[in-house]
Amino acid sequence: MAIVVPVNRRLPDGDARTRILDAAEELFAGGGYDATPTARIAELAGVPKGLVFHYFPRKIDVLISLVDERTVVTEEDVEAVPGDAAGTLSKLAQMLPLRASPAMRRILFREADTHRSVRERLGRLNTEIIRRARFALELALPGSRGDAARLEAAAATFAAVLLYQESLCLLTGHHIDPDAVAELIAHALG
Amino acid sequence: MAIVVPVNRRLPDGDARTRILDAAEELFAGGGYDATPTARIAELAGVPKGLVFHYFPRKIDVLISLVDERTVVTEEDVEAVPGDAAGTLSKLAQMLPLRASPAMRRILFREADTHRSVRERLGRLNTEIIRRARFALELALPGSRGDAARLEAAAATFAAVLLYQESLCLLTGHHIDPDAVAELIAHALG
Amino acid sequence: MAIVVPVNRRLPDGDARTRILDAAEELFAGGGYDATPTARIAELAGVPKGLVFHYFPRKIDVLISLVDERTVVTEEDVEAVPGDAAGTLSKLAQMLPLRASPAMRRILFREADTHRSVRERLGRLNTEIIRRARFALELALPGSRGDAARLEAAAATFAAVLLYQESLCLLTGHHIDPDAVAELIAHALG
Amino acid sequence: MAIVVPVNRRLPDGDARTRILDAAEELFAGGGYDATPTARIAELAGVPKGLVFHYFPRKIDVLISLVDERTVVTEEDVEAVPGDAAGTLSKLAQMLPLRASPAMRRILFREADTHRSVRERLGRLNTEIIRRARFALELALPGSRGDAARLEAAAATFAAVLLYQESLCLLTGHHIDPDAVAELIAHALG
DNA sequence: TATGAATGAGAATTCATTCAT
DNA sequence: GATGAATGAATTCTCATTCAT
Numbered sequence: 001m002a003i004v005v006p007v008n009r010r011l012p013d014g015d016a017r018t019r020i021l022d023a024a025e026e027l028f029a030g031g032g033y034d035a036t037p038t039a040r041i042a043e044l045a046g047v048p049k050g051l052v053f054h055y056f057p058r059k060i061d062v063l064i065s066l067v068d069e070r071t072v073v074t075e076e077d078v079e080a081v082p083g084d085a086a087g088t089l090s091k092l093a094q095m096l097p098l099r100a101s102p103a104m105r106r107i108l109f110r111e112a113d114t115h116r117s118v119r120e121r122l123g124r125l126n127t128e129i130i131r132r133a134r135f136a137l138e139l140a141l142p143g144s145r146g147d148a149a150r151l152e153a154a155a156a157t158f159a160a161v162l163l164y165q166e167s168l169c170l171l172t173g174h175h176i177d178p179d180a181v182a183e184l185i186a187h188a189l190g
Numbered sequence: 191m192a193i194v195v196p197v198n199r200r201l202p203d204g205d206a207r208t209r210i211l212d213a214a215e216e217l218f219a220g221g222g223y224d225a226t227p228t229a230r231i232a233e234l235a236g237v238p239k240g241l242v243f244h245y246f247p248r249k250i251d252v253l254i255s256l257v258d259e260r261t262v263v264t265e266e267d268v269e270a271v272p273g274d275a276a277g278t279l280s281k282l283a284q285m286l287p288l289r290a291s292p293a294m295r296r297i298l299f300r301e302a303d304t305h306r307s308v309r310e311r312l313g314r315l316n317t318e319i320i321r322r323a324r325f326a327l328e329l330a331l332p333g334s335r336g337d338a339a340r341l342e343a344a345a346a347t348f349a350a351v352l353l354y355q356e357s358l359c360l361l362t363g364h365h366i367d368p369d370a371v372a373e374l375i376a377h378a379l380g
Numbered sequence: 381m382a383i384v385v386p387v388n389r390r391l392p393d394g395d396a397r398t399r400i401l402d403a404a405e406e407l408f409a410g411g412g413y414d415a416t417p418t419a420r421i422a423e424l425a426g427v428p429k430g431l432v433f434h435y436f437p438r439k440i441d442v443l444i445s446l447v448d449e450r451t452v453v454t455e456e457d458v459e460a461v462p463g464d465a466a467g468t469l470s471k472l473a474q475m476l477p478l479r480a481s482p483a484m485r486r487i488l489f490r491e492a493d494t495h496r497s498v499r500e501r502l503g504r505l506n507t508e509i510i511r512r513a514r515f516a517l518e519l520a521l522p523g524s525r526g527d528a529a530r531l532e533a534a535a536a537t538f539a540a541v542l543l544y545q546e547s548l549c550l551l552t553g554h555h556i557d558p559d560a561v562a563e564l565i566a567h568a569l570g
Numbered sequence: 571m572a573i574v575v576p577v578n579r580r581l582p583d584g585d586a587r588t589r590i591l592d593a594a595e596e597l598f599a600g601g602g603y604d605a606t607p608t609a610r611i612a613e614l615a616g617v618p619k620g621l622v623f624h625y626f627p628r629k630i631d632v633l634i635s636l637v638d639e640r641t642v643v644t645e646e647d648v649e650a651v652p653g654d655a656a657g658t659l660s661k662l663a664q665m666l667p668l669r670a671s672p673a674m675r676r677i678l679f680r681e682a683d684t685h686r687s688v689r690e691r692l693g694r695l696n697t698e699i700i701r702r703a704r705f706a707l708e709l710a711l712p713g714s715r716g717d718a719a720r721l722e723a724a725a726a727t728f729a730a731v732l733l734y735q736e737s738l739c740l741l742t743g744h745h746i747d748p749d750a751v752a753e754l755i756a757h758a759l760g
Numbered sequence: 761t762a763t764g765a766a767t768g769a770g771a772a773t774t775c776a777t778t779c780a781t
Numbered sequence: 782g783a784t785g786a787a788t789g790a791a792t793t794c795t796c797a798t799t800c801a802t
Contacts, residue, residue: 034224048784112361123362153370164354171302172313180343188378238767414604428763492741503742533750537731544734551682552693560723568758618788
């Protein structure tokens with residue numbers, strides 16, 4: 001005996017591997033890595049459970065691949081406007097050196113303690129923001145070379161605010177305006 | 191009618207409930223809430239598995255109790271030194287309005303997603319730091335009343351740095367000196 | 381150090397043992413014996429958990445005591461009215477040979493397979509109803525002696541209806557009027 | 571597009587899901603739902619513990635599926651013999667409108683409290699027996715239309731006896747002969 | 761009698777992962 | 782590649798029962 005079964009048409013949005021990553025991104029951001037069963041990822045991706053393990057031998061590989069492929073720390077420098085430190089920082093804020101969705105940013109911060117690869121990526125991002133902020137400020141304020149320590153503190157402060165404003169808002173409901181912080185820091189160094 | 195009842199003397203290492211909370215504090219801070227089985231809490235506390243559930247019907251109640259009982263957000267104001275905004279902020283940094291062990295601070299930041307009660311406590315702490323920083327700055331800089339928005343941004347920035355410097359250091363290895371940030375902010379408002 | 385603690389005033393409705401049985405009766409009838417933790421019995425009774433085991437060494441003893449003490453199968457005969465079989469059976473229906481609350485009746489039927497002592501009590505009750513129905517019918521219908529088998533069937537039928545009408549109503553929502561059945565049976569034998 | 575898929579041939583003792591239901595049927599009938607651990611079901615079915623939850627996410631789903639799939643209330647009418655009410659009822663008794671093993675019948679009656687779905691099935695069965703008994707009696711006794719109430723009581727009585735005779739016998743050892751009851755009722759209406 | 765902390769066996773359930781098809 | 786049944790270790794949680802006070 002035999003039965004005729006129609007083959008599921010592929011969903012339009014990408015191949016299976018991509019759909020799995022999409023689903024994982026959404027679920028990891030929402031409930032966290034530990035609280036997300038692979039079965040739920042498969043379900044949301046619309047693929048059979050086994051396929052997840054076909055592409056990602058271990059569950060952790062899904063997270064690692066997500067971070068590897070979807071949180072790219074870019075390295076182009078900000079275009080500094082000489083004399084306009086505030087504007088330069090604002091530009092940096094608007095163009096974080098991170099190509100990642102809000103969901104991926106959330107994952108990056110949330111899962112950082114749990115997994116080395118995530119931590120490393122976050123570290124690189126932090127370093128890059130600081131480096132770029134320092135660089136931008138140096139260009140924007142050519143005169144202030146004298147006070148390297150204060151410049152360093154300013155860059156680190158700005159990086160901390162940029163990195164955590166989103167989490168902070170989500171967790172505490174308190175919104176920080178990066179432009180206001182940029183202006184504040186520029187004033188401090190001016 | 192009334193009876194005189196002797197209060198239970200605490201055992202040297204505290205009673206069972208306390209030992210359970212101690213163990214949970216250590217383990218949650220180390221590996222995270224989700225990654226810590228209740229059995230391991232019991233083991234480290236030196237109590238039978240069942241006793242954990244005697245005191246804390248659900249696992250999450252351990253976390254909730256920990257946060258309720260071991261992270262007290264205090265509300266005394268910082269002693270502001272008129273004219274010395276940097277010093278005043280430094281004092282605030284040294285005396286966070288949070289009575290909690292380093293482990294509990296770690297839990298507070300890390301598990302904010304895990305449960306509403308943790309999130310609320312973190313939110314209250316954030317609010318309190320901002321309030322206190324604003325208050326301190328107002329006292330220290332009586333002249334700057336004109337620019338409320340910049341004061342607000344300064345307070346929020348300082349709170350963000352205070353809240354996340356520890357996490358940031360742990361995750362990225364990058365250390366921020368709160369005193370330098372205090373000085374920076376004072377300068378910006380000066 | 382010592383603290384003055386007011387002793388809980390005893391609740392007005394009986395001593396602890398009675399209150400435990402009251403609570404168990406309510407809970408066993410509602411959710412069943414297996415699904416009722418002893419802790420919930422203690423709670424509803426307003427006594428400490430340990431006291432339940434003081435009076436009833438094992439949980440099953442609560443059920444056994446309930447059945448022993450609160451389902452008394454009486455043995456007085458119904459007053460038969462010669463010539464009025466229907467009325468006599470109706471009287472029997474109104475005055476079941478069972479001194480028990482509706483809750484206890486429910487327990488008797490529900491827990492009968494689980495525990496021998498309950499089963500025995502239910503068996504005795506069934507036997508007694510049949511015996512009494514037969515006796516009543518014999519008195520009420522002196523002429524019908526010829527057909528012992530039909531009388532037996534009538535008595536058993538009436539017993540089944542009396543025993544199960546309540547459960548049936550609870551479970552299926554279908555109500556049976558014992559008087560109508562009494563009348564039916566009387567007619568069958570008349 | 572379509573693919574030809576061979577239907578899984580059943581293993582000699584049925585596939586795993588079937589074996590799980592078989593085991594549950596036996597154990598629920600024997601010791602009751604609450605007293606049967608899922609581990610014992612798995613053991614008797616010869617499958618690993620986890621597989622039970624693969625097919626039935628919650629334990630109660632085993633019971634629900636059992637009732638859904640293995641207690642079919644049929645709806646064909648009994649062939650009534652005009653003028654022979656007793657014979658017609660006897661036929662109904664021999665051919666209960668229920669396709670179910672003795673074990674399933676036991677489960678149906680015993681676990682009616684345990685879950686709504688069981689209760690509903692039992693209710694439908696009761697309704698169907700009454701409906702059918704009434705219909706059969708109407709056909710068999712065309713003259714008795716005058717007394718609808720008595721007919722109703724007769725149908726309900728017969729249903730109660732049919733439903734509970736088995737339980738009653740098991741619990742009390744008292745056997746009721748449905749034929750005798752059929753005859754009794756026929757006589758009452760004749 | 762009274763009390764509630766202590767105990768541990770066992771229950772349901774979860775879930776990453778494997779594997780035959 | 783695709784599929785979902787199979788596996789079993791681990792986890793949370795329940796609860797009768799004991800026992801020191």
